[in-house]
Amino acid sequence: MTSLDPVLLSRFLTGLTLFVHIIFASLGVGIPVMIALAEWRGIRANDPHYTLLARRWARGFVITVAVGVVTGTSIGLQLSLLWPSFMRVAGQAIALPLFMETFAFFVEAIFLGIYLYTWDRFRSKLVHLSLLIPVAIGSSASALFITTVNAFMNAPQGFTLADGVLTDIRPLEAMFNKATPTKVAHVLVSAYTFCAGVLGGIAAYSMLRGQKHVYFKKALKLTMVSTFVFAVATAMVGDFSGKYLAKYQPEKLAAGEWHFDTRPYATLVFGGVLGKDNEVRYGLKIPYALSILAGNSPRTEVVGLNDFPEDERPPLSIHYYFDAMVALGGLLVLIPLLYMLRGWVPGGKAYPRWLLIGIMALGPLAFVAIEAGWMFTEVGRQPWILRGYMKTAEGATTSGHVGLLVVLFVILYFVVCLSCIRVLSKLFRNQDAMEEIKALEMKGDRP
Amino acid sequence: MNYELIGITVLWVFLFGYIIVASIDFGAGFFSFYSVALGHGNLVHNIIQRYLSPVWEVTNVFLIFFYIGLIGFFPDAAYYYGTALLVPGSLVIVLLAVRGVYYAFNTYGSSKENNKVYMALYGATGILIPAALSTVLAISEGGVITVRHGKVEVSWSHFFANPYTWSVILLALVSVLYISAMFLSYYAKMSGDQGAFEILRRYALVWSGPTIAAALLAFFEINRQNPEHFRGMLEYAWMFAASFLCFLIAVYLVWSRRHLGWCFMMVMLQFAFAWFGYGRSHLPYVLYKQINIYENFTNDTMAIALITAFGLGLIVLIPSLVLLMRLFLFDAKYVRGSSAKKG
Numbered sequence: 001m002t003s004l005d006p007v008l009l010s011r012f013l014t015g016l017t018l019f020v021h022i023i024f025a026s027l028g029v030g031i032p033v034m035i036a037l038a039e040w041r042g043i044r045a046n047d048p049h050y051t052l053l054a055r056r057w058a059r060g061f062v063i064t065v066a067v068g069v070v071t072g073t074s075i076g077l078q079l080s081l082l083w084p085s086f087m088r089v090a091g092q093a094i095a096l097p098l099f100m101e102t103f104a105f106f107v108e109a110i111f112l113g114i115y116l117y118t119w120d121r122f123r124s125k126l127v128h129l130s131l132l133i134p135v136a137i138g139s140s141a142s143a144l145f146i147t148t149v150n151a152f153m154n155a156p157q158g159f160t161l162a163d164g165v166l167t168d169i170r171p172l173e174a175m176f177n178k179a180t181p182t183k184v185a186h187v188l189v190s191a192y193t194f195c196a197g198v199l200g201g202i203a204a205y206s207m208l209r210g211q212k213h214v215y216f217k218k219a220l221k222l223t224m225v226s227t228f229v230f231a232v233a234t235a236m237v238g239d240f241s242g243k244y245l246a247k248y249q250p251e252k253l254a255a256g257e258w259h260f261d262t263r264p265y266a267t268l269v270f271g272g273v274l275g276k277d278n279e280v281r282y283g284l285k286i287p288y289a290l291s292i293l294a295g296n297s298p299r300t301e302v303v304g305l306n307d308f309p310e311d312e313r314p315p316l317s318i319h320y321y322f323d324a325m326v327a328l329g330g331l332l333v334l335i336p337l338l339y340m341l342r343g344w345v346p347g348g349k350a351y352p353r354w355l356l357i358g359i360m361a362l363g364p365l366a367f368v369a370i371e372a373g374w375m376f377t378e379v380g381r382q383p384w385i386l387r388g389y390m391k392t393a394e395g396a397t398t399s400g401h402v403g404l405l406v407v408l409f410v411i412l413y414f415v416v417c418l419s420c421i422r423v424l425s426k427l428f429r430n431q432d433a434m435e436e437i438k439a440l441e442m443k444g445d446r447p
Numbered sequence: 448m449n450y451e452l453i454g455i456t457v458l459w460v461f462l463f464g465y466i467i468v469a470s471i472d473f474g475a476g477f478f479s480f481y482s483v484a485l486g487h488g489n490l491v492h493n494i495i496q497r498y499l500s501p502v503w504e505v506t507n508v509f510l511i512f513f514y515i516g517l518i519g520f521f522p523d524a525a526y527y528y529g530t531a532l533l534v535p536g537s538l539v540i541v542l543l544a545v546r547g548v549y550y551a552f553n554t555y556g557s558s559k560e561n562n563k564v565y566m567a568l569y570g571a572t573g574i575l576i577p578a579a580l581s582t583v584l585a586i587s588e589g590g591v592i593t594v595r596h597g598k599v600e601v602s603w604s605h606f607f608a609n610p611y612t613w614s615v616i617l618l619a620l621v622s623v624l625y626i627s628a629m630f631l632s633y634y635a636k637m638s639g640d641q642g643a644f645e646i647l648r649r650y651a652l653v654w655s656g657p658t659i660a661a662a663l664l665a666f667f668e669i670n671r672q673n674p675e676h677f678r679g680m681l682e683y684a685w686m687f688a689a690s691f692l693c694f695l696i697a698v699y700l701v702w703s704r705r706h707l708g709w710c711f712m713m714v715m716l717q718f719a720f721a722w723f724g725y726g727r728s729h730l731p732y733v734l735y736k737q738i739n740i741y742e743n744f745t746n747d748t749m750a751i752a753l754i755t756a757f758g759l760g761l762i763v764l765i766p767s768l769v770l771l772m773r774l775f776l777f778d779a780k781y782v783r784g785s786s787a788k789k790g
Contacts, residue, residue: 066548091522093747103764
């Protein structure tokens with residue numbers, strides 16, 4: 001075993017834990033917002049269907065929260081276990097957001113417990129709905145705080161480094177660094193998009209299986225309009241993120257775009273492969289688009305990868321993650337748009353089969369987009385763990401046991417995810433929506 | 448009080464909070480499984496479920512809070528403990544993961560009966576996690592983590608051959624069962640469930656003897672392990688005496704089936720005295736001779752920021768916790784309800 005092995009394995013294990021956690025964390029951030037929307041519609045329109053929708057979503061939501069809590073605990077502890085030297089430094093500069101994240105999590109955990117058990121306890125439905133506000137704020141706030149930590153790793157600031165020791169620390173400046181605004185916004189809206197898409201997919205699935213009740217149509221409408229709004233917002237913030245990269249982290253954008261020589265009128269490349277001497281083949285080339293992405297004008301000069309020393313360049317493979325994220329982001333706007341425009345398609349059915357299949361795909365598409373986006377941003381800051389300050393290899397543990405733990409955690413996540421899917425599908429199969437609607441309507445018949 | 452002391456006190460208080468709520472939770476998981484497996488049926492299980500369902504997530508946060516706070520106030524702790532505890536820490540993660548997930552799957556997922564496998568996982572992990580976590584206390588006494596050639600190393604053979612290690616594990620195990628049984632007796636009494644109360648009261652009495660015996664054993668093993676710490680503990684001998692007194696009152700009250708609320712109060716005081724006496728005499732070390740609260744403290748700016756955030760956080764946290772308790776622990780209607788109703 002070489003001394004590099006723990007580094008590579010630690011990277012793999014951290015990546016694996018985050019890969020799993022991101023799914024459940026995103027669900028944890030977005031679903032409370034969707035539940036709140038549905039419950040609010042139910043109260044405003046005095047429509048029990050929306051309330052039922054909120055209830056059914058909340059039931060499944062707890063299961064995903066459990067897995068989110070567990071994987072979140074994993075990554076939290078693994079930060080110190082796998083990257084002790086990094087945390088020793090980071091603890092000096094960014095303990096504040098980590099600390100605040102646990103407070104946000106605390107509030108979320110407390111109110112989620114209360115929300116789930118008080119559906120029938122308050123006379124006013126608005127009181128019950130208001131319990132969801134701290135849940136949604138708590139989950140979004142913990143996403144905010146933890147993302148500032150990641151932003152700090154990409155754009156470290158708020159301290160002075162003298163002889164390997166951090167001095168003159170300014171915690172708020174470290175937290176609200178240059179990467180924070182775009183990163184936090186992008187993380188939040190993409191999580192909302194993902195959740196709206198997943199929940200829309202569930203409604204579409206029921207309709208594909210022949211359910212005709214208006215309940216499913218209402219669910220579809222609420223989720224599709226939300227998906228569209230959130231997806232457009234995600235794309236807009238994504239554009240800001242591109243401009244941020246061009247200005248402050250040009251090597252990531254350059255590696256992601258295979259842009260080697262610094263120049264204006266830069267071309268954007270989509271797909272393709274790199275040949276010898278880094279020439280791009282088979283790719284779709286859009287003239288000036290990269291300059292426009294970087295600075296809203298074709299004249300913008302985009303810094304190329306050749307301006308960086310070879311050992312500080314990110315891997316060129318991140319190009320594909322970037323392309324995947326952008327392409328899927330486009331689909332996430334397009335499919336809900338088609339849903340909203342379906343009435344104008346001449347001679348078409350109200351809910352054509354292809355459209356429902358497309359809506360069912362929204363969740364998986366958004367999932368891949370989120371994972372690809374994180375891969376792009378994380379792999380794209382290699383070889384740094386703290387850009388410009390600490391290389392990844394300097395932060396890792398020196399223990400020789402990481403390999404064993406990789407095996408252990410692969411098994412753990414595999415089993416947990418598999419049983420989560422099983423439990424969720426069983427939960428919804430055992431409690432059929434139609435029966436609950438029937439029960440509701442019978443209650444409604446009798447004054 | 449200086450920042451260092453405020454920092455470590457905050458952390459110690461939260462760790463104490465974790466010990467109480469987690470003990471209730473861990474022990475409850477064990478009793479719950481034990482009673483169902485033994486055929487007491489759902490008598491005890493229902494009581495436990497009614498208490499646990501709304502609070503299980505909160506328990507976890509206490510631990511995370513302590514851990515994040517430790518890194519924040521003492522970043523070197525991340526370096527020493529992080530390197531040394533890679534394997535046992537990961538095992539604890541796995542146990543916590545299995546426990547949390549299968550609890551939720553059982554409570555919210557299956558609509559009908561209790562899944563025996565899930566409950567067994569829940570019960571077994573409830574015993575293993577405190578044992579695993581308590582080993583950190585043994586490590587903190589020093590001698591296990593060494594630094595050679597600038598590399599942190601752990602001597603596991605030394606660790607496991609040490610009687611002190613085992614006395615701490617034993618103490619953790621029996622106190623979990625004792626605290627949990629005491630709390631659940633109180634809760635069962637409050638709900639008016641006489642059958643469950645009698646069973647839980649018996650558990651509480653059965654585990655009270657071993658708890659005090661294990662505490663004495665651990666107390667004397669510290670003398671062999673770390674005489675300096677032991678001398679420190681003797682300086683605060685009154686705290687340990689007070690702890691013992693609270694123990695006697697608690698056992699008397701549960702024996703006489705009266706004032707169960709006060710009884711649990713005494714249990715908390717018993718552990719509070721012992722915990723803070725132990726912690727106070729452990730100072731100034733977080734890890735004996737390697738992490739000192741004065742030398743390995745974070746920079747002042749961060750300390751002020753953390754303490755401010757903590758103060759602001761409490762303003763939100765305390766009313767929320769009070770609301771949670773008022774709605775579920777101390778709401779007569781909820782406590783007496785036939786079963787916890789979920790959405």
